[in-house]
Amino acid sequence: MGTLLAWRRSHAQATFATDHVIRMPHLLDGSAFLEHCSRCAECLKSCETGVITLGSGGFPQLDFERAECTFCSACADACPEDLFLAPSLAPWPYLLSVADTCLASLAVECRSCADACEQRAIQFQPGQIAPP
Numbered sequence: 001m002g003t004l005l006a007w008r009r010s011h012a013q014a015t016f017a018t019d020h021v022i023r024m025p026h027l028l029d030g031s032a033f034l035e036h037c038s039r040c041a042e043c044l045k046s047c048e049t050g051v052i053t054l055g056s057g058g059f060p061q062l063d064f065e066r067a068e069c070t071f072c073s074a075c076a077d078a079c080p081e082d083l084f085l086a087p088s089l090a091p092w093p094y095l096l097s098v099a100d101t102c103l104a105s106l107a108v109e110c111r112s113c114a115d116a117c118e119q120r121a122i123q124f125q126p127g128q129i130a131p132p
């Protein structure tokens, strides 16, 4: 079981980067998802926020222009297939990085990203020009 979970997790990590669509948290992604998702839309019906939509081919995906994901796991609970990883794992294999072209890295005062973030998730060192 542990070996299967490890394979599924590594497979998801390896294939996620080739798929630019963001799907539900903890979902096995890539070809395995496309092969085994029945497009039943039970996940969409269960979502409390309405962030799940049906995208290309009728497969579910997230649209953060519509709503947010609360990580409630209702989509995983509703899915009749074995497509979701354990909720204790990272929801998505994404890591945020700030590129060298960030204006603050070039000593130009800029905090536009922090100003635009309603959740106040982006922070800067106070009192100095520094990248987020």
Ligand code: SF4
Pocket: 024, 025, 046, 047, 048, 049, 050, 051, 052, 068, 069, 070, 071, 072, 073, 074, 075, 076
């Ligand atoms: S975890 Fe909850 S809020 Fe997020 S997509 Fe699934 S059902 Fe919707």
Ligand code: SF4
Pocket: 036, 037, 038, 039, 040, 041, 042, 043, 044, 060, 078, 079, 080, 081, 083
């Ligand atoms: S509930 Fe599962 S099988 Fe049905 S559309 Fe959603 S991810 Fe696919």
Ligand code: SF4
Pocket: 098, 101, 102, 103, 104, 105, 110, 111, 112, 113, 114, 131, 132
């Ligand atoms: S401070 Fe934020 S908004 Fe300004 S250039 Fe850097 S990343 Fe972009």
